[in-house]
Amino acid sequence: MAAVSPALPPTVYLHIGAPKSGTTFLQGLLWSSADALDEAGVLLPGGSFGEQVRATRDLRGVEPEPDEPEFGWDGAWDRLADEVRASGHRAAVLSHEVLCSVDAAGAERAVRSLAPCEVHIVYSARDLAGLLPSEWQEYVKHRFHYGFEHWLREVVDGPADGGAARWFWRVHDIPEVLGRWAAHVPPERVHVLTMPGRDAPRALLWERFAGLIGVDPAVADLTEARANTSLSWTETELLRRVNGAVDEDVPMWLYHRLVTDVLALKVLPGRGEPGRVPLPPGRRAWADEMAGAMVEGIRSAGYDVVGDLRELLPAPGPAAHDEAPGGPPGDAELLDAAAHTVLGLLDRVEMLRQEIETLREERQEQHQTALPKLMARHLSERSQAVWKMRVGYWHLVERVKGIEPPPEAVAEAEDDEDEPGTVLSSRSVPR
Secondary structure: OOOOOOOOOOEEEEEEEOOOOOHHHHHHHHHHOHHHHHHOOEEOOOOOHHHHHHHHHHHHOOOOOOOOOOOOOOOHHHHHHHHHHHOOOOEEEEEOOOHHHOOHHHHHHHHHHOOOOEEEEEEEEOOHHHHHHHHHHHHHHOOOOOOHHHHHHHHHHOOOOOHHHHHHHHHHOHHHHHHHHHOOOOHHHEEEEEOOOOOOOOOHHHHHHHHHHOOOHHHOOHHHOOOOOOOOHHHHHHHHHHHHHOOOOOOHHHHHHHHHHHHHHHHOOOOOOOOEOOOOHHHHHHHHHHHHHHHHHHHHHOOEEEOOHHHHOOOOOOOOOOEOOOOOOOHHHHHHHHHHHHHHHHHHHHHHHHHHHHHHHHHHHHHHOOHHHHHHHHHHHHOHHHHHHHHHHHHHHHHHHOOOOOHHHHHHHHHHHOOOOOOOOOOOOOO
C-alpha cells in the first residue's frame, strides 16, 4: 500500500444498506478483493465481514440470545473505529445492510466515533415493484410463515410501526432513514446508489460503487461475486411451510444456522419450478405513487445520486418475463420441489458423512504415527522443497524394493481421484 501521511485521516464510507439492493453482491466483491483494495489504499476494517457484522450489532445495541454460541460483541464498534483512525489508509469501507436501521443516537455515535475522519453515507436503493416481493422472500428466510398477500397487507395497509411494516419502513423509507444520518453528515456526503434494472450489465452496480470510493473497478474479479440468490415462488412457498412446522422454542440463532444458511441459501435454490414472485397488479399504483414520493424526497434533500433516480421508479409495462404466471404454486408443484429438496439434503448429509469419516481416519492415523514421522509430514505439507525430497525418497525406496509402480498406473490412480461424487438430485448439485 502506498504510504499516506498520518496527518490525513482516512475518508470513511459507511455503506448502510438497504437490504435487497445488491448489498450481498457488493460485499462479496469487496472481501474477495481485500488485498487489491489494500494496495489501492482502501481498508476493510475488522479483517472479515463477520467482524463488521459484530461491530454493527454492537452499534445497534443487539443483545445475544440465551445459549447463542457466538461470543459477545460489546466494544466491537469502537475497536473498528480505532483501527480505521490508526490505519494510515486513504479510505475505509464498512458495509452491512442493517446499518440503516440504527436510530438517531446510533447514527450520531457512529459518526462521532470516527472523528476526525470525513464520513460518507452510502445508501443503495431499488425500485419498489422489485423490492416488495424480494423483501417478502427475505422475511420468509427469517422465519416469517405468512403468505405474500398477508405480508403486503401488513406493510402497505397496516400501521408503519406494526407487524412486518415496522422493519420494512425502518430500512426502506429513504427520506426517513437518511434523515437520521443527515443530522451529522452534510447532504453532499450522503450518497444514494441506485440499483440498475434487471437488463443492465451485471457489473454496473459495482462500477458505480468503485467510482464512489475512488478505485478502479478492475481491482475486483466479478467471477468471484456472490449474489443473495432469489428463490422462486415455489421454493419460497415450500420454505414458508417449513417455517410453520419449526417448533416455536427453537432459538433464532439455531434457525439461522440450519434453515436460513443451509436450506434456504444452499439447498433450495434451483429445486422448484422457476419464476419470480410478482407484485400483484392491484398494488402497482400504490408502488408508483410511493416511489415517486421517495424520489422527490431525495431530490429535495440535496443528496448526491450515484446512478439515475429513474431506476427507483417501477418500470412501466407488463410483468417481467421471468415472473411466475398465475397465482401461488399448488400442492403438486410443492410436492415435486420437496422431493428434490430432500434429495439435496441427502446429498449434503453424504458429503458431511464422508468428511467426518476422513477426519476420523486422519485422527486415527495420527495416533498411530510416530511423532518424528508426523512432524516430517506436516513440514513437507508446508514446504514444496521438503515435499519433493519426500517424494524422491519414496521413489528410491520403491525402486530398491523393485516394486515401484509403472507411470501409467500412477496416472490412472490420479484420474480416479478426480472422479466426481454421486449426486442424488439432477436439479442442482450441493453448494
